[in-house]
Amino acid sequence: MAKIPVQFRLNGSDRAAFVDAQETLLNTLRRGLGDFSPKYGCGQGTCGVCSVLVDGEPQLSCLTLSVACEGRHVETAAGLADGPNLHPLQAAFMDHFAAQCGFCTPGMLTAARALLAKNPSPSRDDVIEAISGNICRCTGYEPIVAAILAAASAPGARRA
Amino acid sequence: MLGVRSCATIAEAAGILSGDRQAVLLGGGTLVMRDVNEGRLTEGTLVRITDPAFRQMSTGGPRIELGAGVTMAQVLASRELAFLHPAARAIGGPAIRTMATVGGNLFAAAPYGDFTVALLALDAQIVLQAGYGTGRGVPLEEFLAGRDRGSVSGLVAGVQFSRPANPGEFHFRKVSRVKPKGISVLSIAAHLPLQGGRVAQPRIAYGAMAPTPIRARGVERVLDGKALDAAAIQAARQAALEGCRPATDAIASEWYRREVLPIHLGRLLAGEPR
Numbered sequence: 001m002a003k004i005p006v007q008f009r010l011n012g013s014d015r016a017a018f019v020d021a022q023e024t025l026l027n028t029l030r031r032g033l034g035d036f037s038p039k040y041g042c043g044q045g046t047c048g049v050c051s052v053l054v055d056g057e058p059q060l061s062c063l064t065l066s067v068a069c070e071g072r073h074v075e076t077a078a079g080l081a082d083g084p085n086l087h088p089l090q091a092a093f094m095d096h097f098a099a100q101c102g103f104c105t106p107g108m109l110t111a112a113r114a115l116l117a118k119n120p121s122p123s124r125d126d127v128i129e130a131i132s133g134n135i136c137r138c139t140g141y142e143p144i145v146a147a148i149l150a151a152a153s154a155p156g157a158r159r160a
Numbered sequence: 161m162l163g164v165r166s167c168a169t170i171a172e173a174a175g176i177l178s179g180d181r182q183a184v185l186l187g188g189g190t191l192v193m194r195d196v197n198e199g200r201l202t203e204g205t206l207v208r209i210t211d212p213a214f215r216q217m218s219t220g221g222p223r224i225e226l227g228a229g230v231t232m233a234q235v236l237a238s239r240e241l242a243f244l245h246p247a248a249r250a251i252g253g254p255a256i257r258t259m260a261t262v263g264g265n266l267f268a269a270a271p272y273g274d275f276t277v278a279l280l281a282l283d284a285q286i287v288l289q290a291g292y293g294t295g296r297g298v299p300l301e302e303f304l305a306g307r308d309r310g311s312v313s314g315l316v317a318g319v320q321f322s323r324p325a326n327p328g329e330f331h332f333r334k335v336s337r338v339k340p341k342g343i344s345v346l347s348i349a350a351h352l353p354l355q356g357g358r359v360a361q362p363r364i365a366y367g368a369m370a371p372t373p374i375r376a377r378g379v380e381r382v383l384d385g386k387a388l389d390a391a392a393i394q395a396a397r398q399a400a401l402e403g404c405r406p407a408t409d410a411i412a413s414e415w416y417r418r419e420v421l422p423i424h425l426g427r428l429l430a431g432e433p434r
Contacts, residue, residue: 004164022162022196022206043197045190051255057233058255063193065186067164068208114254132341133253 008069010035011079019066026050026061028069029076037078037106041135048134051107052076058114077106080113089113092151093144100138107134112148122152162196166208173209174289174315183207185315187229188259190252191268214317217241222323225287228263228316232275235262243327247278247349250334253341263316266300267307271344271368271411278332280304280365280373281349284321288314304372329353333428334367335420337411344368345412346421348376348428352388359383359392364425369404369417378402379425393429397422 003018010033017032029035029052038061041047050062053075080087086094089112099105108131115122115130122130127148136144165183167173177183182204186192195201214229219240226235235241235248236257251260251274265275266286285297295317306312324330331350336342347367353360362383364376378399386392406417427434 021164024193024197044194045252045256045259048253048255054258057258059258060190060255062197063189063259065164065189065193065206065208067166111254128340130254133255 004067006066006070008071009073011075017066021067023066024062025052025054025059025064025066025069025074028066029061029074035076035078037076038110039103039106041103045133046135047104047107048111048131049104049107051110051134053110053114056114056117058111075110075113077109080109087113088154089116089148089151092147092154096143096147096150098140098143098147100136100140104134104136104138108136108144108148112151115148116152120152122149124149162202163205164208165205166210169211170209170214170289170315170317173207173211174317175291176205176207177315178291178313180205185209187261187264188231190256190260191264223320224323225318225320226262227318228261228266230262232257232260232262240323243324243330244275244278244332246332247275247334250274250332250344250347262319266303266316266319269308270371270373270407271346271409273373274334274344274347274367276300276304277347277365277367277373278330278349279319279321280375281330281332281351281363282321282324283351283363284319286316287318287320288312289317290314301375304374307372324351325353331428333424333434335424335434343411346406346417346424348421348425350428352383352429354388358385358387360385366404366421368411369406369421371405371407374403376400376402376425383429388429393426396429397426400425 006019007016015033017028019028038052039049041049043062045060045063050060051058052061055073089109111131111134127145186206186208214227216227217230218225219238232248232251265273280300284300286300286303287295288298289295303312329352334347335345346369350364352362362380364379365373367373379396382395382399400422406414408414
């Protein structure tokens, strides 16, 4: 079957790819566009490691068709840092030792980014709800929650 | 090989689905794309609907209508639907709720499908569109009874239900063993209208207590016309398991589901916390 051209904005840059009809956004990002920050975990919407933002809303890229992203804004954890300058969320994750094996980290950062964009001063319960679709198999949730709460009170945390 | 068809109107999609046995409607993707990723769906056509009407909500009046493509996030963003927020929030994390649709939830096999449990307690009607014709209403209970046999044909265009006269009389509980979020051991939705301190024509529904969400007719019968006192709640607990056929799965055994349902039902009726 013929490939389908798709164009969307990825972390602020216009990108284009030829995709299969049933190709997921996750595959297009990783295999086509070289953005390896979203990961393939469960493939069924349970683990959250493939989380990205589409038009600012969190979505699971392993359950999203690439052709459905035509003309949309896709943001991944790879777009958080501004050159050598880490995003406050990334800095807080480092300061609080919130990454152990690191596999869930891009998804956690994306979920946290979606939270802080809507709710700049979340409660602890808000943070727990925001990352409830993201599994950390090292079970290091406490440092992750602490990092997100710390980032919320840091200057510039809402920077998209 | 799978193909994708994007349809600008609901009628166009309904036409494709009625003419092509291998066509599958793709809503938010949380059920269908899972089958694609796991290799259970490899042939046919994924049908997408880009029609804005598919995602429209009409929530202002006493009769509420939700397009089948309305997401859980849309429900949560609507103040008029506050009584449904506990059920919508029970569905996954924020990313799932951005994607998961009201229409898709109607097809989620047990132990999923918590939102449908709430719709069943609200006596919802499903709007089915077959081919290019106009939609027809089917009671949700009838739709669910035929769902797994495939005897209901047509595209689910939306759901309709009446707003509870007093939203405080609508209750929803999901019981899960994982905090803060997990798959249902079971869920309960109850609409308990009170007239002069007595329950009048209650509607109670369970999730994960049968292959599809079911009505708790035994409980409805014993509560109708009674005040919600200790004796009525005790009678409701005794009638709780009527019609239940829960499964044993990775979340809970059949035995466990039968053991805990009356307890959680009793707590819901008594207004106690979990």
